[in-house]
Amino acid sequence: MSASGRLRAFLIDDEPLALSRLARMLQATGRVEIVGRATDPAQGLEQVRAQSVDVLFLDIHMPGLSGFEVVERVPPGPAVVFTTAHDRHAVQAFEVNAVDYLLKPIERARLDRALDRIAGRRDDAGADVRATLERLARHLRGGEFLDHLASRIRDRVHLLPVEQVTHVVARDRATYAVTAATEHVLDMTIAELERRLDPARFFRIHRAALVNVAWVGELRADEDGHLQVCLKDTRRTELAVARDRVRALKERLGLV
16 A cells, blocks of 8 residues: 555556546545556556555456456455456356456446455455456356347248347347348347347447447437437438436447
8 A cells, every 4th residue: 555545556458448547537536546557468467566556457358368367477465356348247246255346337436335345355465366266257258248149030040140230129029130231030138138249349228229339330419419329331220328328338439
C-alpha cells in the first residue's frame, strides 16, 4: 500500500479504451494509486514483477497470454481482480470467492465492492487463490461460444455462421436469426443465446433483441428521442435500444 494509504494497482487489458476507462474509474474512487498499465500482457507481467503491487486488474481474454496464464506467472502477493465480458450468470457463482471479477462494462458500484473486498482481505496473507482460479478457469472455459446457429426446416438443419448474423430478435413466441438476406427460425430463446454467443460480438440492446456489434453502422435518436441502432445491411435496419441499455451500449462501443 502506498504512503497515502491507497491500494497500489496495476492494470492489464489489451483493449486501450477499456484500460483507460477502468483507470479513470479507479482514480475517481480516490482509493487507488495506479502504478502502471499495459495492453500487452507479457510486458505487463514484467512490470508487475519489478515493483510492489497490491492489486492486479486483469482482463481474461487477451492474445499472447490469457489472464489465467498471467496469474500463473505473477509472484505471490497481489490480489487479482479479473475483468471479463462474459455473461453475468457464468460468473455469479464466484461472487464470494477470493478471486474477484468485474463484468464489462464495469459499473462504479461493483468496482467499489471489489475494492472493499480487497481491503477486507489484506490481512489474510495466507489465502490460497489458486483453487478458486482453477474453478473459475474451468467454469469460463467449460462452454465454448457458438460459432454457428442452427435453424431447423422440416427434416433439414441449416447452419448459420454467427458472423453473418446481423441480429437476433424474439417476436410472436419465436426467435429469429437475421442475416443480410433473410430470417431463420431458431430453437433457442434470447436468454439462452445471450449466454451461448460471444459477448465480444453480440450485445443485448433490448429484452427481445441481440445485435452483432460488427454490423452496427451508427446510432441515432428518433423523433421521440429514443436511441436507435442502424445496421450496415442493405436494408439499413433500425433497432430500438431500451433506455436501460443505452449507457451500456455506448460503453461497449467506446463512446463514453
